[in-house]
Amino acid sequence: MSLIDSINGFKEENDAVIVAHNYQAGEIQDIADFVGDSFGLAKKVTGLDVKNVIFCGVEFMVESAVILNPDKNIIHPELKAGCPMAEMVDLDDLLEYKQKNPNTAVVSYVNTKAETKAESAICCTSSNAVKVVESVDEPKVLFVPDKNLGHYITRFVKDKEVDIWDGFCGTHDKITLDDVQQLVDKYPDAEIVVHPECRPEVVDMADYTESTAGILRRAHESDKNHMIIGTEKEMGHRLKKEVPDKEYHFPGNPTCQNMKKITLEKVLKSLENLEPIVTVDEELAHRAKKPLERMVRIGRGNE
Numbered sequence: 001m002s003l004i005d006s007i008n009g010f011k012e013e014n015d016a017v018i019v020a021h022n023y024q025a026g027e028i029q030d031i032a033d034f035v036g037d038s039f040g041l042a043k044k045v046t047g048l049d050v051k052n053v054i055f056c057g058v059e060f061m062v063e064s065a066v067i068l069n070p071d072k073n074i075i076h077p078e079l080k081a082g083c084p085m086a087e088m089v090d091l092d093d094l095l096e097y098k099q100k101n102p103n104t105a106v107v108s109y110v111n112t113k114a115e116t117k118a119e120s121a122i123c124c125t126s127s128n129a130v131k132v133v134e135s136v137d138e139p140k141v142l143f144v145p146d147k148n149l150g151h152y153i154t155r156f157v158k159d160k161e162v163d164i165w166d167g168f169c170g171t172h173d174k175i176t177l178d179d180v181q182q183l184v185d186k187y188p189d190a191e192i193v194v195h196p197e198c199r200p201e202v203v204d205m206a207d208y209t210e211s212t213a214g215i216l217r218r219a220h221e222s223d224k225n226h227m228i229i230g231t232e233k234e235m236g237h238r239l240k241k242e243v244p245d246k247e248y249h250f251p252g253n254p255t256c257q258n259m260k261k262i263t264l265e266k267v268l269k270s271l272e273n274l275e276p277i278v279t280v281d282e283e284l285a286h287r288a289k290k291p292l293e294r295m296v297r298i299g300r301g302n303e
């Protein structure tokens, strides 16, 4: 029996659903029941009438799914798949900042650990970050952890003071102007769409700055044959599947190694044994859920 047949067999036998992030390897996306971005997947899980969910993504995404779905078994095929950017927020440093700046609202990107969310006033995604920062009452905001997304926010939010944490996503931050220019030279008519986790100068060069869901939407809407996409290269798998009539080019070919720690073999093992089930301390989950729920109330919290 092939690996794929075994995965499908155990999925049915154990009443499980597989969800995968857009940056998972193509073969993982292909066996998943749902593919999407982190918060979109966590919310998707909420609507599923199933007990066991194999979550193919990195730690902070799995944690969010656990926090929002305490009634389900959220299973992570590779516990060592973490996110270096989420690790860039040291809890003690954040607590010290809060103590020194008691009237500043902490806005955290969903790409953070539960302990960071628990200390935040509200969370945001890459698509609603501007709207969320605009929504808080406080005149001063601390945005954590991504400095590039933080700078992107300040392009639009002019009536608040925004302190920005010094974190970044190594996958997006490594995309340079030079990488983009090389592709522009080759495909001068291409539409350039980049993720707001990219450096400010790369954002300046783009026609559109979008979350992964927005990038997919642009692919559907654009009349260009070539698109230069500034995000993790595996997004190309989904783009090619859903909008096959275009060519997608990824400057610098950025790869998130943590996303690739999940393999078909590990998914099969998780399906077979229905473990490891991820848990989040109840009190921590309670505190981390509040800023997530507050974001959902603001709207567009699905990307």
Ligand code: SF4
Binding pocket: 023, 058, 082, 083, 084, 085, 086, 111, 169, 170, 171, 172, 232, 256, 257, 258, 259
């Ligand atoms: S792509 Fe960046 S933000 Fe996403 S998991 Fe990898 S390192 Fe973290």
